[in-house]
Amino acid sequence: MPRLPPVLISQAARLDRHLPLLLRECRDLNSARNELRWMQEAVDEPQREGSIGTRSAGPHDHALASFVKRRARGEPIQYILGTQPFGELDIKCRPGVLIPRPETEVYTTELARIIQKVQVEAEATSKHCYIVDFCTGTGCIALLLHSLLKPPTPQQHGKFRQLRIRGFDISQHALRLSAENTHHNLELRALHKDAVQDICFEHLDLLALAQQPKEKIITTLYHKYEAQPLDLIVSNPPYISPQQYKPGGSTTKSVRKFEPKLALVPPDSLLFDGVDQADQFYAALIRIAVASRARLLVVEVGDTEQALRVRDMCRAHQEAWIEIWKDDNTVVSDTGVPFDSRQGFEDRIDARVVAMWFDPEWIKWRKQSLVRRN
């Protein structure tokens, strides 16, 4: 990392004595000031209940100083403060479970919009909606989808359908945290009260499931209370290659040092021959989506090259309508042609999502709605 310019450091020091330390990790004054303000607010928080004006200086300044010190060593602010906002939700974060990223928030919001529309507009779609979130971590994707598809405020729901969302993860830490997150957000009234019944988090090894015969995959995913077919499989699986993960690679030091490797790098015992280690989970997800006849499979990817590899894997496997979504929300066809006035891959904005549509009715609807978008 390049050294910070001394002018910047002294400028920061003049504003607040904590800022130079925060700059080490934040790198620019604006984010350092924001983070300092958020830490300050977190430290002051319990005080708000009590009477104003009795603020005792000592212990607070101490708490703030220790937050700043931890942050300067690279610890993510979400582990320090214990939460990350995600849509209207407040997601609890703890070491051992990956922190939700803003890119994930963006495409999950878009996904909810699509699901809502396709449910209303496409033929052959029932009033039921069944979603599976593999590699759910904090549960952020499953919970945000619920908060958007069945919002907690009464005036917002109209004709409602049955919603069922299952989140799977291999990590017990993740499963405990996702359950806590459901209750935490119910208490905050950020989730509809039905979330308790509609959403469940379960233990499952995705790579092991993908090795099972088709029948076993079907019985695992469909109990009698789930609508068939599965409307959506969504997943943000581990997708970083060992080369990208090692020091000097594209993975930042703070991520390597503080977030779980289990959530980031697929295991090196390769299950699928001829598939890169970074792409192992995608091969598993495509196999499961095809076996369970899911209507739509949406996966997060690390960059454009990975998106194109996932596209090729899917093409080789099953007939599908494949889209690539970029970080700026541009939708690009599987041949790289953008569906709106923006650019394809040449602007170097990273691809973030591959969406694989399998259901003919949904594909018909989707193509029409992309035309209307222009």
Next chain:
Amino acid sequence: MRTLLSPLPNLGNISPGVPGRLRLLRTLSTSIPNLKKNDQLPPRPNIPDDSFTKRFLKGSGPGGQKINKTSSAVQLTHLQTGIVVKSQATRSRTQNEHIARRILAEKLELIEKGTESRVAKKQERASRKKRSAEKKSRRKYRKLADENPGVRAGEEGRQDEDLEEESEEDKDEEELGASEVVKMRIQLPLKPTDQVER
């Protein structure tokens, strides 16, 4: 707080607007029946979803799992006027978007309605409250001073004053701290403070 910051439901009515002025808002056309005090504020203004573009501001470089960025800044650009509003007040992009959208709606309302706008009325009310509080305080101090000579004016005189509780509506102003109007291409027809303060 959540409900305060959420956008208003769109009732689908376009206000007729004042002739000769820009028509920018989709104000709620339901008039408030039976105004208790003439002090009541007009409804909070709102703008249509498709009247602005939204951008999440973050640094360059890779995203996703490899990095953990904490930028939550949201920037809205109003298409018709080119007004740009940015908010990084909270850690939540969703809240920041609500905040930026509210500021934008208020700016547009001010342009469209001037002293009749909610912001202007609110300011007027606030300064009226302040004046009456000061008056009360002075009165109280005089009384205290009469009863036990030696009491000093100032903070003490104010503290147990039965000042009106800050209403929920007034509070949300504070959250706008780290939000700003970045660019105003058009000139405001009038400044509300000039009007109310005389």
